[in-house]
Amino acid sequence: MRALKSVLFPIHPEGFRFIAIFAFLTLLLFFVSDVLGWVGVVLTCWCAWFFRDPARVTPQRKGLVISPADGVVNMITEAVPPAELGLGDDALTRVSVFMNVFNCHVNRLPVTGRVVKSLYRTGQFLSADLDKASDKNERQSLLIETEDEKQIVVVQIAGLVARRILCFAHEDQEMHAGERFGLIRFGSRCDVYLPKGTSPLVSLGQSAISGETVLADLKSKEKPRKTVTS
DSSP states (O other): OHHHHHHOOOBOGGGHHHHHHHHHHHHHHHHHOHHHHHHHHHHHHHHHHHTBOOOOOOOOOTTEEEOSSSEEEEEEEEEOOOGGGOOOSOOEEEEEEEEOTTSOOEEEOSSSEEEEEEEEEOOBOOOTTSTTHHHHBOEEEEEEEOTTOOEEEEEEEEOSSOOEEEEOOOTTOEEOTTOEEEEEESSEEEEEEEOTTOOBSOOTTOEEOTTTSEEEETTOOOOOOOOOOO
C-alpha cells in the first residue's frame, strides 16, 4: 500500500473530464495502431500529471508573501499593476513565476487577507514568458488586503498554450495564505505585485513551489539577496 501511495497523487476535479477525454481517444487510437495507442497512453498520463493537486505545507507567519504558482521566477521588475484595479500609475515590484506544461497549475493565495477586487480581462495569448504578456494577454486579477491593510496583487495570465483561466475566489471573501484560488490550463504565468518598500527574497531563475516558497516578507527591511548559480 505504501508503494502504491508513492506513485499516486491527488487530481484536481477540473481535470477529470480532460483525463477521461484523453483516455477515450487513446482507446480509439489503439484500433488504428498500437504505436498511436501507446502515444495516447503517454499523453493521458501527462494530462493526469498536469492536473495534479498535491498537498503543500504553507508558512503562516504574518507578513510572508508565498508563491502562488509552481515554476521558475523568470522576471523581477518594476511595473504598474493592471489598470482595471484602479491602483494608479505608480510602479511596484513585480515578481513573475512562469509555469510550463509540466508544472502543477493549481494556484494558491500568496497572503492571508480579504479579496477586495476580482476582475477578469480578455486579451491575447502571447507566450507567457514575455514581459508584454502582463499587459496584452488574457488575465484574472485579484487585489488582496491583509489585516494590517497591506495590499497585494496577484494576476493569473494566460499563455501561448493556456486558453482558460479559472478563479474560485470572489470579492469580500476571507482567504488564507496557501489556499487554492484558481487554476490555469495549460501553460501560463502568475504575477505578484508587492507593496512599495518590499524587496523580493527570490532571484531570477529560482524554482518556486506554490504555497511554499516565500517570495517576500512585508515586515522585513532586508535588501534584495545576492545569489550564485552553482
